[in-house]
Amino acid sequence: MSRLRVAVVHGGRSGEHEISLRSARAVLDHLDPDRFEAVPLFIDKQGQWHPSPILPEPGANSGIDVIFPVLHGTFGEDGTIQGLFEMAGLPYVGAGVFSSSASMDKEHFKRLCAERGLPVIDYLVQHAAALDPGAAIARFGLPLFVKPANLGSSVGIAKAHDRDELAAALADAARYDTKVIVERAILGQELECAVLGNDRPAAATPCEILPSKEFYDYEDKYLLDKARTLIPPNLPEETIQEVRRLAVACFLAVECSGMGRVDFLIEKATGKVFINEINTIPGFTSISMYPKMWEHDGLSFAALVERLIELALERHALRQSLRYEL
Ligand SMILES: Nc1ncnc2c1ncn2[C@@H]1O[C@H](COP(=O)(O)OP(=O)(O)O)[C@@H](O)[C@H]1O
Numbered sequence: 001m002s003r004l005r006v007a008v009v010h011g012g013r014s015g016e017h018e019i020s021l022r023s024a025r026a027v028l029d030h031l032d033p034d035r036f037e038a039v040p041l042f043i044d045k046q047g048q049w050h051p052s053p054i055l056p057e058p059g060a061n062s063g064i065d066v067i068f069p070v071l072h073g074t075f076g077e078d079g080t081i082q083g084l085f086e087m088a089g090l091p092y093v094g095a096g097v098f099s100s101s102a103s104m105d106k107e108h109f110k111r112l113c114a115e116r117g118l119p120v121i122d123y124l125v126q127h128a129a130a131l132d133p134g135a136a137i138a139r140f141g142l143p144l145f146v147k148p149a150n151l152g153s154s155v156g157i158a159k160a161h162d163r164d165e166l167a168a169a170l171a172d173a174a175r176y177d178t179k180v181i182v183e184r185a186i187l188g189q190e191l192e193c194a195v196l197g198n199d200r201p202a203a204a205t206p207c208e209i210l211p212s213k214e215f216y217d218y219e220d221k222y223l224l225d226k227a228r229t230l231i232p233p234n235l236p237e238e239t240i241q242e243v244r245r246l247a248v249a250c251f252l253a254v255e256c257s258g259m260g261r262v263d264f265l266i267e268k269a270t271g272k273v274f275i276n277e278i279n280t281i282p283g284f285t286s287i288s289m290y291p292k293m294w295e296h297d298g299l300s301f302a303a304l305v306e307r308l309i310e311l312a313l314e315r316h317a318l319r320q321s322l323r324y325e326l
């Protein structure tokens, strides 16, 4: 049987370019060479495509059976490149165009969840041309979280403790997006929950993140190496089950496919569980939590990668059978 040619697309134009290289390295390392032929495709920071420098396979066939986009953030996780794969008629791992872009936009993500009655954190939207710290404080008090609506890796995100910090945070977030989200700060624990599947997805045992800073910011995620993780989280079993149930419901609410990592905040004072966001292309490095959570539940990194490819092929086959005209 001939091997399936898997294009592992990595790099990209986003601020998460370097993380993507680390994720792609790990995915390539776990592709079973007996079953898959890896075709690494590298997108540089200017958006130019190249055969990858990280795993040149001389003489590799350029035909591709399935694409594994290992790109985080803008132009990778936001539906844009998924649109390209749709146009090319190729199966690809992970969420489709709509789900990718709806999950990337923190406003539309919350709306889709709220519409199903899922608990999202109270928020308001401000546009770059009409930033109004007073209105945000009047609505939620302090402290507040400020975020560009479409980004990731905590870039442009700040916790504002007073009015001056809020004004500065709003102005900074507006450098990254014309739409800014202001949220009530949730004091408590932070969790991540891995979801895998298409129409009948399953959630893994969640993981608790113990940031080394006041919150899980860019430095804490990628530079300090001081944040700790805990599987299972330090929470009662019923809260853990609630998180898993909500993770699956969230995945379905945004019509995700393949994989998704749903992130939560658990309020200390009330015990209430809040969905913070979904990541449709979660980190895949050797220390990333998405594969770690599945490993904890008995699914190896290699088996996970294989399952994701199968799910991509299943989804593609199902959509191939659809008609587009009478
Ligand atoms: N409303 C909030 N209350 C408390 N902490 C928050 C809140 N929103 C975000 N955070 C903290 O900021 C981090 C980044 O925010 P997040 O919404 O996940 O953005 P990104 O998409 O960049 O990962 C979270 O991991 C968490 O530590």
Ligand SMILES: [Mg+2]
Binding pocket: 153, 154, 263, 277
């Ligand atoms: Mg996050």
